Amino acid sequence: MAQPTQKALLAALAAQSSRPAPATKAFNELTTADLTTSTSTDAGADALTNSRKLYCPRGGCGAVILQPGAGEWLEAEPGILPAAPGSPFPAESTTVGYWYVRGSPFAFDNIGFSRPDAAAALPDYAPGVAEAGGKVKWLICAECDLGPLGWSFEGGSEAWLAVDRLRYAAEPKKA
Ligand SMILES: [Zn+2]
DSSP states (O other), X not given: OXXXXXXXXXXXXXXXXXXXXXXXXXXXXXXXXXXXXEEEOTTSXXXXXXXXXXXXXXXXXXXXXXXXXXXXXXXXXSOXXXXXXXXXXXXXXXXXXXXXXXXXXXXXXXOEEOOOBTTOOOOTTXXXXXXXXXXXXXXXXXTTOOOOSEEEETTXXXXXXXXXXXXXXXXXXXX
């Protein structure tokens, strides 16, 4: 395949930097009721899914990570993701939840996956650990590589995003 020319790359970069920053809020500015909407699943049960677009939290990036309705709200104990010193992530909140995404990577707008991390061990209580067949792969922003925003497993089709490592559309999706 032909490589893009330098001119094309520069034009793409210019288009990116002129993109207006989306109006977003941090996780701790919103309540669970603000963030979720009740959705019927295939199984007939009601699930809480994200009512707003999810964005990369890095100032100046703002890539769309997930569309409304693509993530299921899941509560879990804190301390699953490693601390990321120097990152723009807030200190871990006491309310800890995750967006559970099935069928990744195609369920996402923009997401990158790290190489399988042989050294990573998630705590036993982390969602997915009991069923995982492979090594941890960290979720990172596909545009700026910020991460980890969440985790997945080698060979798996599920992923989990930390609710407090994302930003949210200021307004919920209009019905
Ligand atoms: Zn980003």
